[in-house]
Amino acid sequence: MAMKARTLGRHFRESFKSVGRNSWMSFASASAVTVTLLLVGVFVMIMMNLNKVADDLEKDVEVKVLVELTADEKMITKLEQDIKNVKGLETIVYSTKEEELEDLIKDFGGKMGLSDQNNPLRAAFYVKASNPQETEKLAKQIDQLPNTYSVEYGEGKIDKLFSFLNLARNIGLGLILALLFTAMFLISNTIRITIVARRREIEIMKLVGATSWFIRIPFVLEGIWIGILGAILPIVIVTVLYINLYELVQPYLVGELFNLLPLTPFLFQVNALILLMGIFIGVWGSFMSVRKFLRV
Amino acid sequence: MISMKNVYKKYPNGIVAANGLNVEIMQGEFVYVVGPSGAGKSTFIKMMYREERPTSGDIFINDINLATLKSKRVPYLRRQIGVVFQDFKLLPRLNVYENVAFALEVIEESPKVIRKRVMDVLELVGLKHKARMFPTELSGGEQQRVSIARSIVNTPKVIIADEPTGNLDPETSWEIMKVFQEVNNRGTTIIMATHNKEIVNTIKHRVIAVEGGLIVRDEAGGDYGYES
Numbered sequence: 001m002a003m004k005a006r007t008l009g010r011h012f013r014e015s016f017k018s019v020g021r022n023s024w025m026s027f028a029s030a031s032a033v034t035v036t037l038l039l040v041g042v043f044v045m046i047m048m049n050l051n052k053v054a055d056d057l058e059k060d061v062e063v064k065v066l067v068e069l070t071a072d073e074k075m076i077t078k079l080e081q082d083i084k085n086v087k088g089l090e091t092i093v094y095s096t097k098e099e100e101l102e103d104l105i106k107d108f109g110g111k112m113g114l115s116d117q118n119n120p121l122r123a124a125f126y127v128k129a130s131n132p133q134e135t136e137k138l139a140k141q142i143d144q145l146p147n148t149y150s151v152e153y154g155e156g157k158i159d160k161l162f163s164f165l166n167l168a169r170n171i172g173l174g175l176i177l178a179l180l181f182t183a184m185f186l187i188s189n190t191i192r193i194t195i196v197a198r199r200r201e202i203e204i205m206k207l208v209g210a211t212s213w214f215i216r217i218p219f220v221l222e223g224i225w226i227g228i229l230g231a232i233l234p235i236v237i238v239t240v241l242y243i244n245l246y247e248l249v250q251p252y253l254v255g256e257l258f259n260l261l262p263l264t265p266f267l268f269q270v271n272a273l274i275l276l277m278g279i280f281i282g283v284w285g286s287f288m289s290v291r292k293f294l295r296v
Numbered sequence: 297m298i299s300m301k302n303v304y305k306k307y308p309n310g311i312v313a314a315n316g317l318n319v320e321i322m323q324g325e326f327v328y329v330v331g332p333s334g335a336g337k338s339t340f341i342k343m344m345y346r347e348e349r350p351t352s353g354d355i356f357i358n359d360i361n362l363a364t365l366k367s368k369r370v371p372y373l374r375r376q377i378g379v380v381f382q383d384f385k386l387l388p389r390l391n392v393y394e395n396v397a398f399a400l401e402v403i404e405e406s407p408k409v410i411r412k413r414v415m416d417v418l419e420l421v422g423l424k425h426k427a428r429m430f431p432t433e434l435s436g437g438e439q440q441r442v443s444i445a446r447s448i449v450n451t452p453k454v455i456i457a458d459e460p461t462g463n464l465d466p467e468t469s470w471e472i473m474k475v476f477q478e479v480n481n482r483g484t485t486i487i488m489a490t491h492n493k494e495i496v497n498t499i500k501h502r503v504i505a506v507e508g509g510l511i512v513r514d515e516a517g518g519d520y521g522y523e524s
Binding site: 004006007010201203204205206207208209210211212216224 | 368375379385387395403446
């Protein structure tokens with residue numbers, strides 16, 4: 001049987017009244033939701049940006065192939081051809097030993113007195129894999145080719161970053177899960193108080209033939225309102241925090257290898273997640289407490 | 297229209313409250329259920345509106361078997377049954393009109409129908425002029441009349457009353473009986489558990505006596521049969 005609009009109006013009125021009547025318990029539960037969602041919001045903000053940084057860095061992983069000093073131009077051309085034939089290669093750039101020296105001097109701000117000495121550096125190829133995950137495989141294959149002195153790539157660094165991210169994610173998730181349960185428990189306690197206060201009403205509703213859903217909906221709505229109330233502050237804080245952080249940090253990251261996530265759509269996504277979680281906590285909390293009382 | 301066949305009820309604590317009940321009640325009957333305290337009267341009554349479920353046996357109301365009725369269907373059964381209690385079970389925050397209307401609101405009746413039906417039953421129980429008063433402003437007898445009005449507003453075929461005069465003085469009890477009599481005259485079956493010897497012996501109806509979970513006596517126009 002479809003619910004009539006009039007009935008829905010009644011449920012809304014009842015649930016609003018109930019939140020107001022138990023204002024202190026509602027406030028306590030909403031606060032628990034606020035704390036939980038705030039942590040969720042900040043955590044998601046950090047994790048998503050760390051992921052972004054990791055992705056950016058990963059895209060930039062390149063293999064530096066140092067050429068044997070003994071190799072002449074012909075051998076170097078042959079080597080370039082050999083490298084190009086390796087599967088999974090995306091780009092290859094050649095840099096002479098003079099160019100290498102210039103780069104090095106530039107990196108050290110020209111303070112090194114190497115320019116008047118004999119150039120000790122080797123010519124190099126900078127190679128990128130089409131799939132960053134395959135970088136290691138690619139590097140090893142290139143290492144087998146003749147006239148390579150050595151092959152350098154971000155050995156293990158990226159792996160370490162990823163395992164750190166995973167660890168942080170797991171700890172964060174565990175923390176959030178614990179908080180979620182606390183918030184749900186508090187909401188279900190609030191709803192339970194409402195139910196006890198309205199036990200007589202529920203009893204009469206059952207006796208005159210109200211369906212379980214008719215009885216349940218106002219309590220579920222009450223849980224939703226508490227969840228939404230609890231989500232307001234985290235949404236505001238996360239938004240303000242991220243906008244400020246972004247404006248503070250982003251200017252320094254121009255031209256760097258990695259970037260923060262742009263304000264949109266990231267803020268919309270995080271805030272939608274916070275709101276949905278608030279509603280979810282509210283619905284689940286009220287379901288847990290109504291279930292026991294509704295057994296006919 | 298109401299029948300019990302070999303109904304047993306054993307509670308988890310081991311008490312056997314129904315030990316093979318067999319009974320048939322026709323549409324429009326007025327039945328007293330009597331017996332000492334703890335004899336199984338309450339269980340007998342509660343099983344009829346599916347507050348309790350029999351351990352074995354069948355209970356039929358209008359071809360619905362309450363013994364096998366799914367919990368989900370119970371609300372729809374309850375809409376065909378009116379219940380009246382010793383303690384009235386009125387909502388203190390609602391006035392007389394709202395208390396009666398509540399029974400129709402929760403089954404999603406339209407406001408127009410609600411208004412008409414509520415005023416009709418309040419007239420029947422003689423409380424139309426007190427529609428805006430709150431339960432605490434009424435006497436016990438008036439409160440019970442409100443609760444009867446609520447039980448019949450849904451036009452059920454059966455009214456089940458559990459000691460409806462238990463909290464009322466003798467004079468008020470007679471008033472309540474008049475109301476039940478009026479409702480019964482309109483064709484509604486009434487099943488009333490009672491300890492009131494005088495009422496049973498004066499307003500003669502069928503009497504079912506329950507003792508030790510068994511029907512020990514069932515006679516039309518019978519007496520109360522116990523010292524009260």
